[in-house]
Structure formats: C-alpha cells, structure tokens
Amino acid sequence: MLSVKNTADAVSIRLEPNRSASWKQTRLAIICLTGFMLLIGMGWLLMGVWLIFPFVILDIAIFSYFFYRVCESTYAAEIITIDSSSVTFKSGIRKIGTVKTLKRPCYFVVHPSASTGHLPRFSISDDDVSVEVGSFLSEHDKLRLKRIVTDLGLLEINESWWKTQKLINQNSF
Numbered sequence: 001m002l003s004v005k006n007t008a009d010a011v012s013i014r015l016e017p018n019r020s021a022s023w024k025q026t027r028l029a030i031i032c033l034t035g036f037m038l039l040i041g042m043g044w045l046l047m048g049v050w051l052i053f054p055f056v057i058l059d060i061a062i063f064s065y066f067f068y069r070v071c072e073s074t075y076a077a078e079i080i081t082i083d084s085s086s087v088t089f090k091s092g093i094r095k096i097g098t099v100k101t102l103k104r105p106c107y108f109v110v111h112p113s114a115s116t117g118h119l120p121r122f123s124i125s126d127d128d129v130s131v132e133v134g135s136f137l138s139e140h141d142k143l144r145l146k147r148i149v150t151d152l153g154l155l156e157i158n159e160s161w162w163k164t165q166k167l168i169n170q171n172s173f
Contacts (some may be wrong), residue, residue, distance in 0.1 A: 002141050004148060010083035011152055014144065017136040019074040028091040034060050078133055079123070082152045087124060089131045103128040108154040110147065124145065124154065 005012040021029070035096040041056030072093060079096070087102045102105050111121040119139055123132045134145050149158050 013080045015078040108149050108156045110158045
C-alpha cells in the first residue's frame, strides 16, 4: 500500500504491505484454533490415548508462533522522503529502526527477477549507498512506486539493460 504526502519542500512516500487481518483478528483466530485443537486433544486424552496430547501442544505452539510472525511482518513500513538535495529512507516494524540518507543525484534501480514468476526488485542508490525498497509490495503498487519516484526526479536504471524482460502481467518496468 502506498500513501504520498506532499509538503512545501519534500515528498514522503509511505510503503506498507497489504494487511488482510489486524492483530486483534489474528489473536482471535489463534484463540479459536487453539480451543478447537485442545478440545480434540482432550478427547483423545480422555479416551486413553495420552501420546497425542504433547503433539497437540506442539502443534498449537508452532502455528501460534507463525501466525504471530506473519501478522507482525504486516506492520512493517518504509518511508522514502525526497527533497531537492537528498533522499531519506526509513524502515522498521511498528517503529522506525533504520535510517539512511542518500545524496542527489539518486538512481531508481530495477533489478531483474530470478524467474518469470517473480516480480523485479527495486532499490534506490547514490554513488555510495544502495537500499532495497518495496520488497513486500504487489505488482500494482510497484508500478505506482516506480512512476512516483521517477516523476520526482530519480533516474531510472535497469540493472540488466541489455536483456528484454516480460513480467507476470506483461507490465513493463
């Protein structure tokens, strides 16, 4: 998801992954599935098959951990602030953790995809620093990001300029 905020001297672009469930909804799903699995495990335990219960507990722990991790990663954000003299990149999960400043002129680099089923990767770089941006974006959001940053004056460079590349939905990067 992209949101653009214009100020008098800079433009901020906020990149966030598309989120299908909030933490409250994820927590409710974990509680419901845990209750259901515990009910089945207790049924087997009452029938005398006690060996199944530790595996039920292990299953609950594993799927709860991965539900949490996936939900946490949907709260990641990247903020790209472009002004006349620099480009500032900030990223983090729930709070800003990484801050990098690039001097103009900056380049918007399109890295080719590993296979035809993958989207290309993007990075913003100057002569010294390179930062990958929007790795979690959908194809539509990546196209929009490319359009926005090139309109703001970043120079687009295709890392494999000598190859022609077809994308999943035949959109050109």
